Structures are given as C-alpha cells and as structure tokens.
Amino acid sequence: MATMAMGNLGYHEGEIKERKRLGSLYHRLRISLPCPIGPIIPGQFAMLKIEDRGGIILPRPFSIHNFEGQEMVPWLDFLFKVVGKGTGLLAKLSVGSPIMVLAPLGNGFPDPPPGYKALLIAGGMGIAPLFPLILRLKASPSPLYLFYGAQSQDDLICLPELINLEGIRINIATEDGTAGKKGMVTELLREEDDEGGDQTVIYACGPGPMLKAVADFAAERRRSCWISLEKRMACGVGACLGCVVETKGGYKRVCKDGPIFEAQEIIWRDDA
C-alpha cells in the first residue's frame, strides 16, 4: 500500500548548451539538465525526445558520450550521425532549445579486473559510448589499447580528442586507407594484438558485422568481451519488448538487459 520512492529517473527538460558539427554528417550536442543526475556508467544511454514534427512520435536512443563527474552529472554530451528524420531534426536544434532527456538507461561497461589490459574496439559511431570508458579507464593503471576503425579519415570523429590523451595506444584503420592501415579494424586487431593473453578484457561498439568479428576473435582467444548493441527502441525502459536480441538465454531487451552484453551470450544473425 505504499507510494514507492521514485528516483530521479524521468524525462528531464534539458537545454542545448553547445552544438558542434564534425565533418559533414556528424554532430555533437551538449545538453544541460535542470537538476544533476547520476550515477552514470560509461555505456549507458539516453532517450532523446525529438519535437513531434514530421510524424515522429517515438524518442530516439543515443549513447551517453561524455559527462562530468559521476554521481551529480549536470550535462551530457551526445555524438550522432544524421541518418534519418529524427537525427536530421536533432542536427537542426539551436543552442538554447529545450529537449527532453530520459537518462541514464540500461547497464554500462564493467571495469576490467585489476591488472588487466583493456582492449577497446570502435567502429565509426561506435566510439560514442567507448569515449567515456576511455576517460574512466585512463585513471586506472590498466594498459589501454584502442583500435579505431572507420570508412575514411573524416569519419574518425573523436580522433583529435583522443590523440593527445596520455597512456593510451591507438591503432587506426580506414576502409579507404586515408588514415592508418587500409582495411577493417578487426583485421588490424588480429595483426596487432599478440600479447596480453588471458589478462585482457575487450570492449567493442560498432556495426553488427564488426561486432560479430570481434566476438569471434574474443571466443577464439578466450578473452572476456563486452559489446554495446543497438536495436530500434520504443519505450527504452523494458516495457514494450520491442528491442530484443536473441541470446543463449532467449530474447533479451537491449534497453533494459543491455545495451552492454557479454559477446558470447549473443546469437548472431545476419539481419537482426
């Protein structure tokens, strides 16, 4: 018969504080919150409610890309690519515009055990949730390796920020060879990662085929591996069962049981 305690989870009316265009397709938005939220773990995401224009009714999920502090977070950064109507509208919002934010949602990346090497693999936009993980792990003594792949040099959107960070080794691959090694980031990984052995934890985010290749790699070398998955979402809170992914334990909700999963749990399908 109780009125349950309600946390600070709920749609917050945020405000666009900063927007930056990165290349022709990418954007970074900083949204300030009316009251601080937290704790936030790298890998968690937010639902952004885009003003109901152009027939849009569902909010859109985006990884939390950067934030300050951990328990009392006053703003959130998002990195996105314009791919359709919703992201197109997001890209047009001007500084000062209000925007509704439901966050933090889902689980985050677990830290590596002490002394373990952290191997991060980002494909294109996949850098979005790995970026705050890098900032977090940078503070720990674990060796940090980033494999960052994209189609072309212009798609390595976070490289300028990452290149100056100390204590992280970065390997680049581009499909067209305009930066780093020509080819897939997963091929690069096979060539470069020869030490570390069992004491390595892999973290990855990127397109489906890349994640599958990473999962295979991890299984082959018996490394523990955490991946961030994407599915179309409606509620973002586990209620609609719209965002499920097939796992060895049956369908799981990407929004609530993920978006971070252990790679070996996933049953990979071509189209799902």
Added chain:
Amino acid sequence: MPNLKVKLGKLELQNPVMPAAGTFGYGEEYASLIDLDKLGAIVTKGISLAPQAGNPPPRIWETWGGMLNSIGLQNVGLEIFVKEKLPFLCRWRMPIIVNFFGYSSKEYAECAQRLSDLEGVAALEANLSCPNIKKGGLQFGSNPQTVAKITNIIRKSTKLPLIVKLSSNVSDIKEVAMAAEGEGVDAISLINSIPAMAIDLERRRPALGGITGGLSGPAIKPIALKAVWEVAPRVKVPIIGVGGIMDYRDALEFLVVGATAVQVGTANFTNPRTMLEIIEGMGAFLKQRGIEDIKEMIGSLGL
C-alpha cells in the same frame, strides 16, 4: 475538483485512465517514472499459460504518426507472472486488470480460471484480437459466432469482471460487440492495433521480423473513435476506448462518442507521464466548463 470516478461493471475506478496492454510491461518498468497509484487501473502485458518467446526482431518500426509492432505476445507465462510480477503490482492501490490470451478456447478458459483464483486481480481482459500471432488471436475475434463461443467459455471460467478486447478489423464491429455482450461480458475494449506492414526499401524486405505487425499511435485514432461510436449505442456494457490517445483532448473525444474509460498505449513511449497529464487535463477541462461529473461527458455527442 470534478468527479472523475467511473464504473466498469462492478469495477470502480478513481478515474477513467489506464495503460493499454503490452505498452506498460508489468508495471514495474514504469514505477520509477510515474506514481502508479494515480492511475484508474493498470493493465498488464498479455499473458498466456506457457511463456512465449515472441517474434524475431526487428519488432518495431516507426511510421507516419504511428508505429508498427510485431512483438508476438512475448510474455513470462502465468506461473512466473504469479510468482514474480503480481506481488509487485499488489503493493499498489490501483486495481489490476490482467490481459490474457490463449491458443485455443481451452487455454483461454484455463488461463481465466487460474487468474481468478489469485489474490489482487481485479478484472480480466481477454485479448481476442492480437494481429501478431499466427494461430488464435485475431482469429478468435474475427466474427460474431467465434466471439460468442469463446466468450461463453471464458465467462463460465471466471467470476471476475470480464472485459473482451476486440479488433476493428472485422466486417461489422457492432455485431461482434453485441455477440460478446450476449455472453455476459462486463466491458468491451476497442480497439487493438491494426494489421499493417512496412518495407525496408534498402534491403527490399519487410521492415519487421514478423513481416506484418500491428499499427498503433495517433495514426489509428480516427478508426478507434469510429469503432467506439458505432458500438456504444448498440450495447449496454461500458466501452473502454483505445487507439492513438496522446493527450486529454483525445481521451475526452473517446468519452464523448461513448467510451466510459480509456487506455493509453503508444503515448507512454513518447512520454511516460502522458496518463497523469491526461488525468490532470480532464479535471481541468471539466472544471473550466463547470462540469461536475465526468459521466456527463460520456456519450454526449450531438448529431
């Protein structure tokens, strides 16, 4: 404050607003977002005797002013519902309406009977209209004869208030609704999502893993309104209006054409506070116009 209380047969609600089945999980998913006790009732995700895996992904797709889903009635099954979901819901004051379905009339009956034995369940809503399963579902709600038959069997299996949920995807919804009333239901929910389809042009494949799905959201409101308007004068039992309700004005429109209560589905995804805003909005609307009782709105359509 105007009186917002309404009755669905024996079931009394503090206000006419509740979630639509399948859009609010088992309540716990939204409990940290809104105060469930403010709702008129809660309606659970549709459950069946055995757990169901549901359809392969992708399961949702946005369309103009609406969305398609092909969840395929994934649910935890009766046993886990009783053990793990119901106790949480029982901690709240609002009445619990359990939405359920079966793959045969026997399963509908057994599910209804077992739900009736449980402490805390206030009413049952039989889904006779899911567009997302191959066997059963919509098939049971397709014509007056099959609806009468299945309703009769369910009615005999429960003493709880019984609601049937129907589809607008039939040749004559009035006949179907009257058939259900003839078998002693306490209320009728109108409408379920509408069978529909979307194409992923890049891949030239169906956008949904289940190929077809159910359309919901603002795009279907006019269809739902018409269904309620057609059925309301033909039955004596109360009607629960469902379909595309996004705000209090939408909700009141359903009351005007004859609904006694409303369910809110897709709008919960857009804004989890929608139902609370509807309740507040209804109160303010009535107050502003000097209407003391929401019942005055019900079926008040002028022609």
